[in-house]
Amino acid sequence: MAQTNHRAVDGDRTDRPVICVTTQTETESLVETVVDAQDAGYPVLVVKTEGDDSPIVDVVSRLGVSVTTLPDRDSERELFEELIPHLRDQGYPGAVFHDTGSPLDLEASVKRLESSDQYAIRSHEDEEYGIIVGIPAYNEEIGIGSVVHASKKYADKVIVVDDGSSDTTVSIAESAGAEVIEHETNRGKGGAVQTLFDRVERESFKTLVLIDGDGQHLPQEIPQVAEQVVDGNADMVVGSRYLDQEEYDETPMYRRFGQQVLDKLTLGSSGADMTDTQSGFRAFSPQAVRELELKTDGIGVETEMIDSAAQQGLGIEEVPIHVRYDGIDGQTYHPLRHGLTVVKFVLELVRDRHPLVFFGVPGLVLTLAGALYGIDGILIYRATGNFYPAKALVSGFVTIIGVLGIFSGLILNRISNTLRQLHE
Numbered sequence: 001m002a003q004t005n006h007r008a009v010d011g012d013r014t015d016r017p018v019i020c021v022t023t024q025t026e027t028e029s030l031v032e033t034v035v036d037a038q039d040a041g042y043p044v045l046v047v048k049t050e051g052d053d054s055p056i057v058d059v060v061s062r063l064g065v066s067v068t069t070l071p072d073r074d075s076e077r078e079l080f081e082e083l084i085p086h087l088r089d090q091g092y093p094g095a096v097f098h099d100t101g102s103p104l105d106l107e108a109s110v111k112r113l114e115s116s117d118q119y120a121i122r123s124h125e126d127e128e129y130g131i132i133v134g135i136p137a138y139n140e141e142i143g144i145g146s147v148v149h150a151s152k153k154y155a156d157k158v159i160v161v162d163d164g165s166s167d168t169t170v171s172i173a174e175s176a177g178a179e180v181i182e183h184e185t186n187r188g189k190g191g192a193v194q195t196l197f198d199r200v201e202r203e204s205f206k207t208l209v210l211i212d213g214d215g216q217h218l219p220q221e222i223p224q225v226a227e228q229v230v231d232g233n234a235d236m237v238v239g240s241r242y243l244d245q246e247e248y249d250e251t252p253m254y255r256r257f258g259q260q261v262l263d264k265l266t267l268g269s270s271g272a273d274m275t276d277t278q279s280g281f282r283a284f285s286p287q288a289v290r291e292l293e294l295k296t297d298g299i300g301v302e303t304e305m306i307d308s309a310a311q312q313g314l315g316i317e318e319v320p321i322h323v324r325y326d327g328i329d330g331q332t333y334h335p336l337r338h339g340l341t342v343v344k345f346v347l348e349l350v351r352d353r354h355p356l357v358f359f360g361v362p363g364l365v366l367t368l369a370g371a372l373y374g375i376d377g378i379l380i381y382r383a384t385g386n387f388y389p390a391k392a393l394v395s396g397f398v399t400i401i402g403v404l405g406i407f408s409g410l411i412l413n414r415i416s417n418t419l420r421q422l423h424e
Contacts, residue, residue: 022048034046049072133208138165140169210283225319237319238319285314288309369398
């Protein structure tokens with residue numbers, strides 16, 4: 001039996017559906033939902049279970065919100081179902097149940113309730129997907145249609161993020177049956193991936209699989225890339241082009257050499273152990289989607305995902321995949337530009353995470369070089385009596401720069417460690 005502490009507020013009327021939120025909802029989202037609903041004139045009911053002493057109850061009570069206590073249940077679905085008779089008795093014409101960590105889209109949820117024949121609905125689509133395929137795309141009109149069609153055979157939902165394309169990528173992807181999210185301007189692959197993560201966070205799913213839209217990757221390999229995540233053995237799975245060495249490999253030699261260089265740089269900065277750090281064919285668990293901290297908008301997002309996963313302690317696995325290069329039209333990034341972009345991003349990671357290495361090592365080298373150059377000038381002066389002002393000036397300048405580098409590294413390393421401790 002529900003026990004309710006009810007406090008009437010302005011706009012608390014029974015001619016409008018009630019917005020029900022559980023105390024398990026993220027605090028910031030719960031407060032935002034309550035305030036937005038009240039501002040729009042909707043009654044709000046916060047649902048807590050017996051024995052729940054969450055301090056958020058005191059906060060919402062001060063906002064004049066009704067709080068209902070129910071016996072604990074195995075799922076929020078059961079909790080809400082038990083609440084429906086109580087809401088009918090209170091005279092509410094309907095209810096919207098909100099239990100996600102994202103803010104409530106109040107207008108869309110109420111419209112969906114009014115157009116349905118149900119007394120109560122959830123604020124998000126109450127559907128659990130197995131595999132969601134996400135495709136970042138930029139001017140991929142040639143390959144996107146076939147990639148979407150093929151991916152739909154292995155996925156419950158296909159989402160394409162169009163990153164400001166100037167061709168017909170959007171219309172082709174929509175015609176092929178994908179949900180399309182459009183960026184007004186080109187943000188880069190990292191920006192498209194962040195949009196995908198934000199989108200699927202609102203869904204219930206087992207794994208999100210990223211695949212390129214140009215046709216390089218084989219959609220029939222989606223199940224094997226997703227398998228380790230679906231089975232709960234990993235939080236992120238990377239499809240590796242080099243895990244199984246075969247006699248025939250379509251990867252051009254210059255690409256393979258560049259990949260090896262980028263692998264060494266990425267693995268050195270993250271501490272992971274992988275064979276293909278730049279592969280865009282990946283699978284993610286819901287936890288990985290929530291916890292990966294992605295900030296770069298560019299092509300360095302592949303490196304950032306590995307680094308962030310390692311920092312968060314997420315399980316990373318690799319599975320072998322095949323790729324096609326012959327006949328693939330219009331690579332979005334030139335290999336040299338791609339490589340330089342990733343090298344730049346890796347150096348930024350080293351600078352931010354290991355400032356003592358980034359500044360201190362070059363500083364030490366410069367200090368030693370300047371000192372040795374100065375000693376050489378002194379030895380020449382003692383042996384011949386000739387004094388070379390240029391040697392003294394260069395030695396002093398290089399030594400000073402080196403010492404400043406060392407001190408900068410020490411100071412920034414101390415600041416970095418302090419911030420990391422505070423974050424933990």
